[in-house]
Amino acid sequence: MIKTERKQSILSSAEKLFAEKGFFSTSIADIIQDANIARGTFYIYFDSKNAIFDELIEDFIQSIDQSIYRINISDPSRDPFIQLKDNILRVANLLYNRSHLTKIILTYATGINHDLDQKINDFYKKIINLINSAIKLGIQMEIIRPCQSEIIALCILGCIKEVAHSLFTHENPSDKLNEIVDELINFSLRGLLNT
Amino acid sequence: MIKTERKQSILSSAEKLFAEKGFFSTSIADIIQDANIARGTFYIYFDSKNAIFDELIEDFIQSIDQSIYRINISDPSRDPFIQLKDNILRVANLLYNRSHLTKIILTYATGINHDLDQKINDFYKKIINLINSAIKLGIQMEIIRPCQSEIIALCILGCIKEVAHSLFTHENPSDKLNEIVDELINFSLRGLLNT
Amino acid sequence: MIKTERKQSILSSAEKLFAEKGFFSTSIADIIQDANIARGTFYIYFDSKNAIFDELIEDFIQSIDQSIYRINISDPSRDPFIQLKDNILRVANLLYNRSHLTKIILTYATGINHDLDQKINDFYKKIINLINSAIKLGIQMEIIRPCQSEIIALCILGCIKEVAHSLFTHENPSDKLNEIVDELINFSLRGLLNT
Amino acid sequence: MIKTERKQSILSSAEKLFAEKGFFSTSIADIIQDANIARGTFYIYFDSKNAIFDELIEDFIQSIDQSIYRINISDPSRDPFIQLKDNILRVANLLYNRSHLTKIILTYATGINHDLDQKINDFYKKIINLINSAIKLGIQMEIIRPCQSEIIALCILGCIKEVAHSLFTHENPSDKLNEIVDELINFSLRGLLNT
């Protein structure tokens, strides 16, 4: 087995186990058993149990990050709402396809590694800022009603996280992504009231 | 020190530490040091590390549960929206005042105790159901527009959790509860669009 | 409750528990619960867990010791065999009536207290010597055939211990003492062969 | 050091210490110190302190069991008394060579492990039954005088145990096995009386 394959195989086992049992309840013994390698071999590829967890999480938040494109409002041929929906769909698809990692970050509890806590916090802050800026822009353009955009940004992130947690964290996650995303956007834009 | 005081003091130390460092990274040594008691004393009051954690969580979800009153729609003198807002305010105040416990349940990672996992799941399901029923009722009464109420219920829970997490989890949580709750309700009812 | 009664009550609980669960598996908590006293009270009457065990054992081996009378062979009016049988019957009755203590000494494992080990050893040695002297006397008097009396003394002690263990250690010990003692004496004197 | 050697070395240390100090007074710390290994190494080879004790005892009673051959009375060329003596000699040699284990089982106090208690009880019951059947057969064949064979079987087991305990449990156990076994058989067959 070539180096990168072996590394992937270990990452894959760890990902599965961390999602199932959590970081602390997953032991190196569990991982090497699942990956079918010797104890020492694990430490050839990763410095520590923390290190493999970090790598998993960091790679994942980076992929999510890369699947979010900045919304272009200067080009009149591209509807910003469609760009928004495309972003959400791309992220949703990513979460859907990596349900183990989705579960891991959505139930991530601090206390494993301070650096990692920081990185995850920064990631969420970045998303909040992104949403926040979009809302503020919308308010300027008078598409969106005046509001405390920071609070609303939190709400929208919360919606996404809770829905993702509920839908993509099960063995057979829902596949009606499009419908669900529509519902979510609709709710965010129009609210519940029957007007 | 009388028995109940001592127990409270231990609970208090544990609550603080679990919130700061997480369940697994908090040792009995940490707790007894903080509570300024001997090792054996801890075990007079609690059977195990799991037991004290369970007690903390169970008591908290019970308080939250008890602060939510069923909304009465048959009495025309009581505006259901005000009843809703009162519920949210009561819960918000509770979370605000018990910020350690709020942090603990909002970053709760499964795997500590299967029974507890179940109880927390049940609690969230109960809340989802409450919201879901309210939405369905609203739809019937044509106050609320037709929608996939299950998804929307998740959204609303997500909003509450994320806002709570962001605001009540810091050392000096925001005290503009009323404003925040208004913003949240407004968002849920009207959405973002400027109509 | 007067002092001696309370002490007896504690001794009684300890005796029962040591017999049931063994010295190490019986905790002070078990004893005070059974005796219905507070923790501190125990230490008014006994210095330590070892101390109560020692007292129990020492008193018991002393009673056994006192129930064995030296056999008088100079008085022709008293058949030595009857004196022997009377001795055995007295001991047997004692064991029968104190089945808890019988179980404790018969399953006594060293390692609790070096002094006590010594005392029990000395007690058994004394009995062995008693039997040994009796046999030697019998040989001199030509009642008993020549033999290695030390080995035979061990055999006889072994017979008594094993029979006692089997019979007096159960919930309802056998009450056919007389028959059993006859059988034992017969075996020792005549052996198994059909002559 | 190869795995089986290391395991033997640990078993050997444990055997010595359990014999010297008893199960409860022997700590894992004692064993690993004597075996000159690290704490964790012990747990590579044995699941627990109970487990190593069980293994020691079970293996030993199995060896004893296997050294006892069923006595063949249908073959006229083989004297049953010689077969009996051979059995006793084989067991005696085994006990003589494993004096630590001999001490352990002869002072075994119940309460360490219920399964093990059962196995040891069963083992002794099996021996009692063996002796009992032999006596009954002897009675039928009119070699042995009529008697309460159950009591006598206990006596014979008691003789063997006490003699074994006294002789093989010391640092330098007696090596006059043949003589001792003869004495024991003689006593059992002929008793003490000078006829």
Add this chain to the structure above:
DNA sequence: GATGAATGAGTCTTCATTCAT
């Protein structure tokens, strides 16, 4: 005398990490 809360040394057990082969 009686109480029972408090103590802390001692015990078993786990597990991430190392390193000689």
Add this chain to the structure above:
DNA sequence: AATGAATGAAGACTCATTCAT
């Protein structure tokens, strides 16, 4: 590169004993 035996620090938990009330 791969192995897996060995390590030992760190953790949870127990329990005989003490002592202020």
